[in-house]
Amino acid sequence: MIPPDVNVNFDLGATLGLSDKAEPLRSVRQFQKGDLFMLTIIQALLVIIGVVRFFVIAHFIMSWLIRFEVLNVRQQFVGQVWYTLERVLDPIYGPVRRMMPNMGGIDLAPVIVLVGLEILRIFLINNIGAFV
Template sequence: MTSLFQILMLLLGVVRTVIIIHFIMSWLISFGVLNMRQPIVAQIWDGLNRLLEPLYGPIRRILPQMGGLDLSPVVALLGIYALQIILTNNAALFY
């Protein structure tokens, strides 16, 4: 059962990292540092959007419209941190 706990923590860490990469990349695209006309940037951006939309979609439906400001990555990160805290505090159940 210890391995199950470690796998869950690893998956949450990977999802957290992908969300942070998506967040940083969105800012770089907004400020014109990354050009969406470059094929590799467009492919990475499209892949990240397709990967994270199932996570962001339900959060976006719950959150009110903020006029162009998307807070769904922040809410998703908070949810992941909460899950990690819950799993860590209940780690004894996995042994």
């Protein structure tokens, strides 16, 4: 717990030395309705990006474990998880696979999707400052 007599600066720019003077964070009452709405949308998009990233990484790891016969798709649970991930990620992988040349059995679609998600996440985080 922070003692009441300690002045805490929550300005990240001032902490990193990026701004000349430290401004305290605006209270919730000073935000306009549009700003709060945009913050909510950006936060929801960041959550969705995090969930999709988790699914892509899980699918990527499972594909290697299945290929090296550590996991078997004939097991009921593994099969259900695998086919669910296939159905969820196929609409995302499909356009990426169509744009890429045939790599001879190497599927780079998950890597490209992860890079695209990371670029989108960075773009959203960098632009969230316009609404704070």
